[in-house]
Amino acid sequence: MNxxxxxxxxxxxxxxxxxxxxxxxxxxxVLGRLPDGVRAIVVDNGSTDRSAEVAREHGATVVTEPRRGFGAAANAGLEAATAPLVAFCDADASLDPADLPRLVRLVDAGEADLVLGRRRPTSGSAWPLHARLANRVLAARMTRRTGTPLHDLGPLRVAETARLQALGIRDRRSGFPLEMVLRAAADGWRIRELDVPYRPREGRSKVTGTVRGTLTAIGDMSRIFREVHA
Incomplete structure (x- = not known):
């Protein structure tokens, strides 16, 4: 991939x-960093700015999901995906789509079924302390539940499209990424991590940018741990 x-x-x-x-x-x-062979599906989740127009101007496919929630948007994008592989990435410029080929190669080579990008902050401001601590606790619980050593929830991730669509992920809020990992583990998928740079995002995060948002996400994920058994 170039x-x-x-x-x-x-x-x-x-x-x-x-x-x-x-x-x-x-x-x-973000859209200017796409490797060859990658199509961007931008899921507009109720933006009040020109996000949808900007995405179209830069060649992305735009899907509208009026129901608020990260999981609702992620699922809408997953349903719209038709390529052999599907990847997920935050749209805030904290993660670089140019890092995708390294993750894709592991799936293409049959070495992994789900590859997660382990975030490595490029500066102290890239990842607030309260969010890093919450992620550490979450990663420890994921490791215990899945039996796979995991260090990060991995917002940059890739898997085979058809298999992921068949996994039956139900959460439509902050628990979507965690449910994907737990259901994949329960189904016997091989899960791998690769380090990826994590940069300060553009603007404030809707989740980890505030303590309240982080606590809401923790609540969602605690529910997923209760509901999904890997």
Missing amino acids: HGSGERGGSPHVDLVLPCLDEERALPW
Whole structure:
């Protein structure tokens, strides 16, 4: 995979789902970093800015999901995906789509079924302390539940599209990424982590940018741990 427009040279090999809420400032950079063979599916989750227009101007496929919630947006993108592989990435420029090929190679080579990008902060401001501590606790619980050593929930991730669509993920809020991991583990998937740089995002996070948002996410994920048994 080389850098360039997502669908140059034929049908995309990877559909990259980008749940989006008011990210017009970040989208040009994110969409400009797509490797060859990757199509961007930007899921507008009720933006009040020009996110949808900016996404279209930069060649992305835009899906509208009026029901608020990260899981609702992520699921809408998953349902719209038709490429052999599907990836997920935050749309806030904290993660670089140019890192995707390293994750994709593990799935293509048959070495993993779900690859998670383990976030490695590039600066102290990239990942607030309360969010890092919450992630550490979450990763420890994921490790115990799945039997796979995991260090991060991994918002940059990739898997086979058809298998992921068949996994039956039900959460439509903050628990979607965790439910994906737990259901994949329960189904016998091989889960791998690869380090990826994690940069300061554009604007404030809707989840980890506030203590309240972090606590809400923790509540959602605690519910997922109770409901899904890996």
